[in-house]
């Protein structure tokens with residue numbers, strides 16, 4: 300028999316029991332749709348996160364104390380002097396701006412409203428390093444730092460929560476951890492949602508933070524932000540910083556007792572995390588596809604039993620094992636293939652629906668139905684049909700003709 | 708006469724049902740010449756269908772020798788037997804055994820498909836249906852046909868590959884006497900017109916009287932031979 304005939308016969312057989320075929324297909328549809336949607340959401344989330352990381356600037360470096368690679372025993376904290384050393388033009392010609400920071404979380408209040416937020420103790424360089432712009436007011440300046448001024452810059456998330464507005468806030472007094480601070484500026488929104496929002500922050504002079512909000516040794520800092528003179532000079536800047544800090548921390552022989560991350564490092568870390576996340580989601584969805592496959596096997600076994608006599612007749616008039624095998628495999632593959640196609644469409648609809656729900660909630664998530672996901676789903680669902688069809692088809696092909704014909 | 712189409716020697720068939728052995732055939736020998744018409748009679752359970760299944764290569768014999776159209780059948784594998792059934796044997800069953808979802812035409816052309824024939828299938832099937840008088844029922848499904856008509860479709864299917872033998876196991880068993888007579892007439896007519904070898908299992912002595920030779924089976928053995 301040629302392929303077209305085989306297909307037509309399989310089609311006739313499946314349509315002769317429509318309800319059953321539709322229900323069986325539904326199992327595959329749901330499985331494939333789940334896989335497609337999960338992969339789409341996974342890669343959409345990955346895109347969003349990577350975009351946000353890209354948003355922090357291609358030439359930015361982050362220096363943390365300690366070294367995760369081998370939990371060094373004698374870690375020296377990063378200090379203001381370290382930051383100062385990095386600014387030396389001769390030692391670090393590729394470094395543009397250096398901004399040491401101390402940070403902690405805290406509660407901020409304004410006449411009854413309160414909000415828990417991220418508080419940064421900063422120096423004026425921070426504005427340049429992080430590219431902050433202001434909606435109104437001015438950034439923290441040298442005088443503020445030197446005078447331990449009780450002044451604060453607030454992000455728009457904080458402004459929205461405490462005041463319900465983003466302007467005319469200059470001069471208002473808020474209480475951070477019970478201490479009064481005067482607002483000297485409102486930070487322009489940087490966008491970005493779920494990933495450590497850059498708008499849900501309060502910036503205060505580092506000296507003030509140290510004396511009033513956070514317990515830190517005199518010169519200790521948590522992070523040093525470094526802006527390289529260009530994106531291309533990030534590697535040079537990194538090695539210059541490394542050299543300076545190694546000398547200062549006297550770790551000439553041992554491992555670094557600090558860690559320098561570039562945006563690239565964050566990108567690859569985040570993408571490997573989101574990849575795991577995507578694979579996990581896809582894997583869980585894959586289980587439902589497996590269940591769909593078992594549904595096919597079940598229905599094909601029923602079908603073989605019901606059609607035992609037909610199989611006997613076909614054998615009596617000359618069908619070989621292979622003919623019967625192909626007949627049933629075609630039916631099961633056709634079931635799963637149709638399920639696969641519909642599943643792809645449903646998965647597509649599902650992921651864009653999730654995307655719109657997410658954006659209605661203010662979360663930037665654009666699910667991406669990739670070609671390879673479609674390809675994978677098609678192949679995989681057909682394979683499921685084939686695989687789960689093999690046992691029933693084989694059972695049919697191996698029936699003894701006489702026995703089969705006697706079957707009622 | 709020339710070489711026999713069917714040459715059966717000391718054939719036995721034993722069914723094993725767990726511990727119990729059922730000796731359905733206990734040493735059968737006979738020849739059938741090309742173009743002969745033979746009826747097989749005997750009480751229920753005497754082994755008629757078993758014998759037909761072995762002649763039709765549907766079942767393996769337990770011991771003995773069987774030659775069909777010059778070919779030794781005893782040692783063929785399943786697929787080779789399938790090919791012989793397809794090429795050399797035409798079956799007509801008591802309960803017609805048509806595919807319910809397919810039209811008369813598709814039912815009749817099915818053996819050609821399994822034969823791997825691509826061309827002319829539909830024309831040949833149409834011709835076969837015409838020769839059994841069903842030219843105006845070609846696109847009917849079995850459920851839209853009477854019992855006699857369904858059996859005609861089955862006969863058309865049996866002759867489509869020009870088989871060496873046609874085996875009819877109680878072909879009129881499910882039919883009223885008028886349709887039964889017509890079916891018998893049709894089968895005997897095929898023999899007369901094309902010289903097809905015909906073996907018919909029947910309970911009806913009247914039908915048996917149409918055939919020149921009758922094999923009487925009793926308890927798995929041939930009881931007597933009439934010529």
Ligand SMILES: Nc1ncnc2c1ncn2[C@@H]1O[C@H](COP(=O)(O)OP(=O)(O)O)[C@@H](O)[C@H]1O
Pocket residue numbers: 722723724729730731749750751752753754755756757758
């Ligand atoms: N598949 C089988 N398994 C076990 N016993 C069988 C089988 N087929 C037939 N028999 C037995 O073989 C004997 C002959 O059966 P059968 O050839 O069908 O008789 P008939 O067609 O003459 O009525 C009976 O006793 C029957 O029970």
Ligand SMILES: [Mg+2]
Pocket residue numbers: 755756757
């Ligand atoms: Mg019988």
